[in-house]
Amino acid sequence: MINSLSLSIGITHFLVLSSLLFGIGLFGALAKRNAVMVLICIELMLNAVNINLVAFNKFVTPLAFIGQIWAIFVITVAAAEVGVGLAIIIAIYRNRLSVELDDFDWLKW
Amino acid sequence: MDNIFSIAAFYLLGLVILGSAILVVMLKNLVHCVLWLAVTFIAVAGLYMLLDADFLAMVQILVYAGAVCIMMVFAVMLTQRKDMKSSSLFNAQFRSAGLVAFLTAALSAYLAMRTAWTSTVMPVPPRTAEAIATLMLTKYVVPFEVAALLLLVALIGAIILAKEVKADD
Numbered sequence: 001m002i003n004s005l006s007l008s009i010g011i012t013h014f015l016v017l018s019s020l021l022f023g024i025g026l027f028g029a030l031a032k033r034n035a036v037m038v039l040i041c042i043e044l045m046l047n048a049v050n051i052n053l054v055a056f057n058k059f060v061t062p063l064a065f066i067g068q069i070w071a072i073f074v075i076t077v078a079a080a081e082v083g084v085g086l087a088i089i090i091a092i093y094r095n096r097l098s099v100e101l102d103d104f105d106w107l108k109w
Numbered sequence: 110m111d112n113i114f115s116i117a118a119f120y121l122l123g124l125v126i127l128g129s130a131i132l133v134v135m136l137k138n139l140v141h142c143v144l145w146l147a148v149t150f151i152a153v154a155g156l157y158m159l160l161d162a163d164f165l166a167m168v169q170i171l172v173y174a175g176a177v178c179i180m181m182v183f184a185v186m187l188t189q190r191k192d193m194k195s196s197s198l199f200n201a202q203f204r205s206a207g208l209v210a211f212l213t214a215a216l217s218a219y220l221a222m223r224t225a226w227t228s229t230v231m232p233v234p235p236r237t238a239e240a241i242a243t244l245m246l247t248k249y250v251v252p253f254e255v256a257a258l259l260l261l262v263a264l265i266g267a268i269i270l271a272k273e274v275k276a277d278d
Contacts, residue, residue, distance in 0.1 A: 009119045011228050014160070015221035017123045021130055023214025028134035030206030036139065036184050037197050040146055043177060044130055047153050050169075058160045059228040065240050068162050069249055072241070075172055076256045080263035082177050086184040087270035093188045102200060 014055035022048035035089050035099045039082060046078045118159055125152040139189065139196040143181045150174040161233035164241060 025044030032038055050071045057067025093099055129148040136142050150173040157166035189196055234240055245253050 009116055011226045012222055013119060013123075014156075016218045017126065017156075019214045019218040019221060020127055022217070023210045024127070024130045024134055026213055027203075027207055027210035030209065031199050031203035032134075033198050033200045034139060034196060036181060036188065037142065039184075040133065040142060040181060043146070043173070044133065044149065047150065047173070051153065051156060054157055054160045054162045054165060057162065058233055059226065062161075062229060062231045062233040065237070065244055068165055068237065068241060069244060071162075071165055072168065073252060073256055075168060076260065079172055079176065080259055082180055083263050083267040084270065086180055087267040089184060090187055091270050097190070099188045 011055055011059040014051060018048040018051040018055070021045075021051070033100050033102060035092075035101055035104075036086075038101065039085050039089070043078060043082070046074060050074055115159060118155070122152050122155045122159065125149075126156070137195050137197055138193055139185050140182070140193060142197055143178055143185065146181070147174050147178045150178070161235075162237060164238040 022045050025041045025048060028041030028044065029038050032041065053067040053071045053074070055067075057065065057071075061067065089099060092104065096103055126149055129145045129152065132145040133142050133149060136145065150169060154166040154169040154174070157163070157169060185196075
């Protein structure tokens with residue numbers, strides 16, 4: 001049991017991988033200056049969440065398919081979010097001629 | 110999953126996912142970032158294959174590697190006017206952002222390793238698309254319709270937001 005535990009791929013491996021991917025995406029979303037780049041990093045974080053959901057589907061509830069259906073809904077919402085987010089970026093660019101997030105300071109007092 | 114091929118596939122795909130995600134964040138050219146993003150998405154689709162989610166892997170390639178990457182390239186081309194070589198730079202708070210991201214990833218990885226997961230030995234049924242379709246139209250029909258409505262609203266909203274606005278005067 002111990003021998004096979006060290007070699008076989010379990011749910012923990014997938015969860016650790018998705019934690020690292022989430023961390024990379026979070027770093028990019030917080031530290032990047034370009035608004036398009038922030039959207040890209042949010043997509044990376046959503047992919048990390050999807051890896052989690054599919055791994056739970058395989059290892060915890062393989063017959064109920066809850067994880068895969070959740071992942072499909074996450075993909076749907078992500079597609080909608082990308083569409084609206086890019087439209088907002090293009091609309092702001094038309095006003096300010098910039099996509100740098102440091103320039104978007106209308107709400108600052 | 111003790112098969113030697115699935116173990117090798119997991120580590121290979123994990124390496125590709127993390128390496129290309131790091132390149133997405135670190136590169137300075139925005140177009141190169143989007144190209145490496147497509148590599149990340151396709152490797153994640155391979156991971157779904159490994160997890161017996163073949164329908165979801167196809168959806169991932171179609172929606173993410175196809176549609177989302179193309180839309181990102183569109184946005185880059187419509188909004189970038191200065192030189193593309195330094196179009197994706199870090200802002201002033203990247204050190205604290207790195208600290209926050211590292212702590213988040215380390216904490217969640219530590220908790221995932223500490224928890225004693227109760228995993229079953231039951232395999233996933235081989236025909237996932239059929240099972241998902243049946244569940245979508247019976248048990249999860251209301252969320253399915255809400256998702257369709259959400260896509261419609263997002264489509265109309267994106268068109269209205271991106272439409273050329275006439276000046277009032």
